[in-house]
Amino acid sequence: MKLDDLWKPVRIPVGSCAQWQVGPLEIWAERTEKDWRVTSRRDLVQEDRQNIFHEATPPHDMEWRRWVAEENQTQVQLAAVMPDRPTLARPESPVTMLPGQSAQFFIGVPLWVQLRVGARAESMLCELPTVVLSNSWFGTPQEGELCYAMRTTAKRQINELHLRPYRAVCPFEVRNASRQSLEIQRLCLRTQYLTVYLGRQHLWTNPGRVTHRGENEWSRAVYAKNPPDAAENPYPIGTPRHPPEKGILTRSFEGLKAFVEV
Amino acid sequence: MIQAVETTALALPDLSGWVAVHHVISLLRVCVLLLLGVPAFRMLGKGIFKLLSGRVSDQSAMLARKVIVYTGTALILVMSMRELGFKLTTLLGAAGLVGVAVGFAAQTSLSNLISGLFLVWEKPVQIGDVINFGDTSGVVHSIDLLSIKLRTFDNKFIRIPNESLIKSQFTNVTYFPIRRMDIDIGVAYKEDVSRVMDILLDVADKNPFCLDEPPPLVVYKGFGDSSLNLMLGIWFAKADFIKLRNSIMLEIKASFDKEGVEIPFPHRTLYAGSVTDPFPVRVVPPVSPDSSSPPHA
Numbered sequence: 001m002k003l004d005d006l007w008k009p010v011r012i013p014v015g016s017c018a019q020w021q022v023g024p025l026e027i028w029a030e031r032t033e034k035d036w037r038v039t040s041r042r043d044l045v046q047e048d049r050q051n052i053f054h055e056a057t058p059p060h061d062m063e064w065r066r067w068v069a070e071e072n073q074t075q076v077q078l079a080a081v082m083p084d085r086p087t088l089a090r091p092e093s094p095v096t097m098l099p100g101q102s103a104q105f106f107i108g109v110p111l112w113v114q115l116r117v118g119a120r121a122e123s124m125l126c127e128l129p130t131v132v133l134s135n136s137w138f139g140t141p142q143e144g145e146l147c148y149a150m151r152t153t154a155k156r157q158i159n160e161l162h163l164r165p166y167r168a169v170c171p172f173e174v175r176n177a178s179r180q181s182l183e184i185q186r187l188c189l190r191t192q193y194l195t196v197y198l199g200r201q202h203l204w205t206n207p208g209r210v211t212h213r214g215e216n217e218w219s220r221a222v223y224a225k226n227p228p229d230a231a232e233n234p235y236p237i238g239t240p241r242h243p244p245e246k247g248i249l250t251r252s253f254e255g256l257k258a259f260v261e262v
Numbered sequence: 263m264i265q266a267v268e269t270t271a272l273a274l275p276d277l278s279g280w281v282a283v284h285h286v287i288s289l290l291r292v293c294v295l296l297l298l299g300v301p302a303f304r305m306l307g308k309g310i311f312k313l314l315s316g317r318v319s320d321q322s323a324m325l326a327r328k329v330i331v332y333t334g335t336a337l338i339l340v341m342s343m344r345e346l347g348f349k350l351t352t353l354l355g356a357a358g359l360v361g362v363a364v365g366f367a368a369q370t371s372l373s374n375l376i377s378g379l380f381l382v383w384e385k386p387v388q389i390g391d392v393i394n395f396g397d398t399s400g401v402v403h404s405i406d407l408l409s410i411k412l413r414t415f416d417n418k419f420i421r422i423p424n425e426s427l428i429k430s431q432f433t434n435v436t437y438f439p440i441r442r443m444d445i446d447i448g449v450a451y452k453e454d455v456s457r458v459m460d461i462l463l464d465v466a467d468k469n470p471f472c473l474d475e476p477p478p479l480v481v482y483k484g485f486g487d488s489s490l491n492l493m494l495g496i497w498f499a500k501a502d503f504i505k506l507r508n509s510i511m512l513e514i515k516a517s518f519d520k521e522g523v524e525i526p527f528p529h530r531t532l533y534a535g536s537v538t539d540p541f542p543v544r545v546v547p548p549v550s551p552d553s554s555s556p557p558h559a
């Protein structure tokens with residue numbers, strides 16, 4: 001199967017059902033006379049699947065959700081988006097950057113999949129994470145931001161990443177513009193500004209760059225509007241949740257000490 | 263004499279009709295004032311509330327609305343009384359005297375009022391927060407000048423005077439965005455405690471509602487009567503309390519069952535030392551399965 005078949009529009013006539021497999025996530029969409037019916041499940045062992053079956057048998061032992069379908073509406077398309085909250089990644093081990101240094105990281109971010117209907121995929125039926133990420137907190141117990149935690153780590157080389165069909169590679173550059181050394185324990189990726197692109201071999205996102213100015217200073221994060229140069233013939237297979245802004249002043253690093261009291 | 267009186271009466275203009283008309287006009291004006299003025303101030307209050315919602319805290323927006331509505335209504339009442347012919351200076355003088363009397367009578371209300379202002383200023387609670395006050399727990403429904411209204415989890419309405427809140431200790435459960443849930447767990451004395459700790463941390467790690475940062479912790483609390491006592495402390499976003507509570511309990515039980523970790527019942531050991539008589543023991547023959555089955559017909 002070609003890499004882009006998964007993300008192409010599909011026609012599902014009345015009474016038919018299609019099935020998609022995107023890594024651990026399996027989705028079935030059935031077009032009945034009046035409704036769209038959708039169900040899904042995850043098999044975390046199956047990480048390398050990327051299939052589409054145009055004529056699938058709808059499973060019966062699962063919970064289905066229904067949407068009222070417009071007449072003559074038979075076209076369905078998957079769109080890839082990034083998680084709906086910022087996502088935290090750790091380097092394999094804490095990395096220290098000296099003043100003035102910059103470093104490139106590669107992070108494999110798991111996708112969320114939107115099921116869209118209509119001639120131009122204008123209506124979204126539902127949105128499903130390919131894997132359910134654990135919650136995490138970026139900040140102090142008094143103030144901070146609810147995020148997702150990734151189990152995979154940020155790598156310095158792209159070939160160190162396990163490239164999976166349900167993960168998009170986000171190239172992320174960190175610059176230490178402060179006068180002190182910067183020890184990176186966790187990186188907060190503002191995934192809401194990222195677009196997913198389909199490259200020749202795998203999925204990419206637009207690259208990001210964050211500049212650290214000092215311990216008590218806000219960091220400036222910049223997300224590019226274009227795919228990375230390393231992606232060959234990339235084209236977008238989804239839209240970002242928020243359009244990239246020119247420069248986002250944000251906290252992107254952390255040296256958090258949890259307060260433990262028993 | 264009678265004739266003279268009649269002549270004088272005829273000479274004066276008949277004002278009774280004019281006075282009646284004047285009163286009717288005043289009454290009409292008062293009605294218009296009340297019918298238009300009071301709703302107008304209510305609408306103004308609503309408008310200000312909408313304008314401020316999202317920009318300031320909910321209780322500040324609600325307070326601004328109430329100040330506008332009550333001040334406006336008081337203004338309309340004063341204007342209506344003036345229209346009806348009451349002299350305001352006399353009224354204010356009387357109000358001063360009445361105020362002293364009411365002040366003595368309404369000490370509690372005034373105390374609540376001032377406490378309410380402190381609550382709004384200090385902001386220990388916000389609308390939507392969950393608070394524990396004595397035996398009462400509930401979601402803050404409104405913060406008014408005299409009292410705080412709570413909606414309990416079983417949908418009862420509770421009014422707590424502001425003075426009581428200011429004077430006593432209460433807990434705002436949802437003040438901070440994340441919380442820690444402490445779960446006490448006892449395991450049998452035969453278990454390897456470090457292995458049990460690893461199992462608990464693994465359960466916390468796999469639960470999506472449990473925050474990975476701040477990290478979960480397991481504390482060995484001591485030796486209980488029947489069990490080794492541990493505590494699992496897991497952090498969570500305040501909205502996930504029920505989801506985490508239900509899922510983590512099931513997962514701990516399932517993991518313990520899978521790993522063969524025993525959650526003990528209370529044990530009691532009866533001592534029969536030299537100072538007590540030995541326990542009486544009766545030896546019974548073993549019962550075979552055949553003998554216990556009912557006889558065939």
